[in-house]
Amino acid sequence: MDLDLNQDQQAIQDAVEALLAKHAGPERAVELQVDDAYDHALHQALEEAGFLEIGLVDGAGWLEAVLVVEAVARAAGTVSIGASAVVAPALLARVPRGAVALAGGEEGELIRHAVQASCALLDGGEEAILVPLEGSPATPVATNYVVPMGRLPGSLPEGERLGPGSGELLRRFWRLAIAAECVGAMRAALDLTVEYVTNRRQFGRPVGSFQALQHRLAECEVLVQGGRWLTLRAAHRAASAEAAALAAAHTAGTALRVFNEMHQMTGAMGFTREHPLHIWTTRLHVLRHELGGARLHRQAAARARWLHHTTQGVGRGN
Amino acid sequence: MEFDWSPEDQAYRAELRAFIAATLPQSWAEISQEGPGGAAQVAYSEEFCAELARQGWLTQHWPEAYGGKDASSWRHAVVSEEMWGNAEPRGPRYMTVNWVGPSIMHFGTEEQKALHLPRIARGEEVWCQGFSEPEAGSDLAALRTLAIRDGDEYVINGSKIWTSYVNHAHYCFLIVRTDPESKGRRGISALLLPMDLPGIELREIPGLLGKKYFHEVFFRDVRAPVSCRLGPEHEGWEVVTYTLAYERVGAAHYERAERVLDTLAEAARKRGLLEDPSILERLGQARAAVEASRLLTHRVIDLREKGSRPTPDTNIARVAGTWAVRAVGDLVHELHGAAALAYDTEADGYYRLSQWAGVASGTTEVQLNLIASHQLRLPRE
Numbered sequence A: 001m002d003l004d005l006n007q008d009q010q011a012i013q014d015a016v017e018a019l020l021a022k023h024a025g026p027e028r029a030v031e032l033q034v035d036d037a038y039d040h041a042l043h044q045a046l047e048e049a050g051f052l053e054i055g056l057v058d059g060a061g062w063l064e065a066v067l068v069v070e071a072v073a074r075a076a077g078t079v080s081i082g083a084s085a086v087v088a089p090a091l092l093a094r095v096p097r098g099a100v101a102l103a104g105g106e107e108g109e110l111i112r113h114a115v116q117a118s119c120a121l122l123d124g125g126e127e128a129i130l131v132p133l134e135g136s137p138a139t140p141v142a143t144n145y146v147v148p149m150g151r152l153p154g155s156l157p158e159g160e161r162l163g164p165g166s167g168e169l170l171r172r173f174w175r176l177a178i179a180a181e182c183v184g185a186m187r188a189a190l191d192l193t194v195e196y197v198t199n200r201r202q203f204g205r206p207v208g209s210f211q212a213l214q215h216r217l218a219e220c221e222v223l224v225q226g227g228r229w230l231t232l233r234a235a236h237r238a239a240s241a242e243a244a245a246l247a248a249a250h251t252a253g254t255a256l257r258v259f260n261e262m263h264q265m266t267g268a269m270g271f272t273r274e275h276p277l278h279i280w281t282t283r284l285h286v287l288r289h290e291l292g293g294a295r296l297h298r299q300a301a302a303r304a305r306w307l308h309h310t311t312q313g314v315g316r317g318n
Numbered sequence B: 001m002e003f004d005w006s007p008e009d010q011a012y013r014a015e016l017r018a019f020i021a022a023t024l025p026q027s028w029a030e031i032s033q034e035g036p037g038g039a040a041q042v043a044y045s046e047e048f049c050a051e052l053a054r055q056g057w058l059t060q061h062w063p064e065a066y067g068g069k070d071a072s073s074w075r076h077a078v079v080s081e082e083m084w085g086n087a088e089p090r091g092p093r094y095m096t097v098n099w100v101g102p103s104i105m106h107f108g109t110e111e112q113k114a115l116h117l118p119r120i121a122r123g124e125e126v127w128c129q130g131f132s133e134p135e136a137g138s139d140l141a142a143l144r145t146l147a148i149r150d151g152d153e154y155v156i157n158g159s160k161i162w163t164s165y166v167n168h169a170h171y172c173f174l175i176v177r178t179d180p181e182s183k184g185r186r187g188i189s190a191l192l193l194p195m196d197l198p199g200i201e202l203r204e205i206p207g208l209l210g211k212k213y214f215h216e217v218f219f220r221d222v223r224a225p226v227s228c229r230l231g232p233e234h235e236g237w238e239v240v241t242y243t244l245a246y247e248r249v250g251a252a253h254y255e256r257a258e259r260v261l262d263t264l265a266e267a268a269r270k271r272g273l274l275e276d277p278s279i280l281e282r283l284g285q286a287r288a289a290v291e292a293s294r295l296l297t298h299r300v301i302d303l304r305e306k307g308s309r310p311t312p313d314t315n316i317a318r319v320a321g322t323w324a325v326r327a328v329g330d331l332v333h334e335l336h337g338a339a340a341l342a343y344d345t346e347a348d349g350y351y352r353l354s355q356w357a358g359v360a361s362g363t364t365e366v367q368l369n370l371i372a373s374h375q376l377r378l379p380r381e
């Protein structure tokens, strides 16, 4: 056991953070949000620097990929990072061009980046299906959450069936990706809130000096750190059914708590679009629903341990 | 980053498991019904620790100079997990080898080391921890028990409370105020007090969580030689901090929680409930809490193995550990229903054990205070 990043992992994290400092961050996210745009420039920069394929590279792997996903989520990058750097490479052994959408296979479901994606990976139960999305067949769906969402049409091109067992593989890596994005977003939201309550003064003292807030922030710290370790271990275990489901169960279950607490503690200011908190918290609201949310992740974790079943998704194929 | 145990530690764990399976008596479930401080378990722990010592496994984490094997913190963690996972057959002696011994090594005189360490290493001594007082719980530095110097003796007056294992202990790791004019953390000293001195009296306080008692200990003009003081006079707070850092992640609560969760799942399977999605959901949720606690504790062990000073990671792991234990404890009742009220059921045994997780060895609120100030660096008033 050794729970520090090794030198290579540290170097990867530093490098992706340096790239993100240039190409991402809350201001960029706010700019894009005006017309629900996808950050093609950031996507391209990550791709060119090799960060999307890092899970497939010799000498690296899913842990390195998850470090990248976590960092992008922390920097509020508006790209399909979990799908592009973790899920698609695991299923296809390559990185598809352009944004990737992940679909549970449920009729009429809301899908992240459906409109911007050039392909979708669909959970068809036993098999996963790779569907090209040429000509943008999806319809945008307006939400209050700053993530571009859309719906796929009822009839899609055949697509490529990825073989028996690929459905389970999709769900495993999707759970890992959800967990990694949740961890990044929660970390950023918590850090920002700690900073806010440290500076904001009422009753002649920083509001962060009130124990009523301190304990709740400390609890969130325990939850975020616990979720992060579960996520890193799941990555180290190549998204084994149990490890990935535990990571997703913990992080997706915590996401709502963090959302509620951070907004409570930043008062009215946190409910504005002028304060950057929403950039991370509203993503948490989207992430916590993916692949059935905490409820199904918890069931999946229990099934993996005690029933030795493959897990179940949300769609018709399941 | 490496989440797998080394092949050596894995092999050792297998060996230790086989040893435990071969050694624990048939009646172990009954013996362990009241936890490490129960009379039957304390009695059995003497035999078990002697056997463990013969294998060279009781104090392998100690330095070679003191009869240990300089085993890594990870090896020590394997022992903690397997022991606590099996309801702690070392009884109160886990505490003696975990932190009493190391504190004596760190702060003790040659005489103190020679007196205690070999006997602790053979599993012979039982110790108790005399920290809390009626007026000094979370605010430990408010302690008032006095030890006034009289020549080469201390005269001790005062009382301690909640002192686990005191009714079985040969020695008490006692903290007292040696400077009567002092307040707070200054003026405190640690004593290695023999429990057979005249003037020590125990009072039993019936406990809610089992057929056993808490204890209050009274000291009336107890005379102890100055040579039993551990560390510098009036500067004993340093000793306290040192021991608490060892104590807080000493017991691998998550391991027991995991095994109880497995038995809960088996019980649900027998009753045809394991396919019920709502039951699966609760089991999965509790398991996520348990595994988070395991990993956060492993991080503390990792840091300790790398020689880091204690960090707030310890407090974070403690809080997660308490949540894990409580989540599983609550699930025991949810799954077994009213049947879990019956004494002597395994369900009831674990539920009782899970109840005080947030109070003993520093409350959850105190841990949260420490995380807020040392990890999040939130402002003070």
Ligand SMILES: Cc1cc2nc3c(=O)[nH]c(=O)nc-3n(C[C@H](O)[C@H](O)[C@H](O)COP(=O)(O)OP(=O)(O)OC[C@H]3O[C@@H](n4cnc5c(N)ncnc54)[C@H](O)[C@@H]3O)c2cc1C
Binding pocket: B128, B129, B130, B131, B132, B133, B136, B137, B138, B139, B161, B162, B163, B164, B165, B356, B359, B360, B361, B362, B363, B364, B365, B366, B369
């Ligand atoms: C099973 C068991 C075994 C024990 N064994 C031992 C032992 O062997 N030796 C020993 O010395 N002690 C022992 N203790 C005592 C234990 O260490 C104390 O119970 C603990 O430190 C809390 O002290 P208290 O019970 O006086 O609670 P109090 O300090 O009175 O606390 C009451 C409540 O107030 C809260 N509170 C207190 N201060 C603050 C604060 N600053 N901010 C927010 N909330 C606060 C607490 O969190 C708690 O919820 C044991 C306790 C138990 C339950």
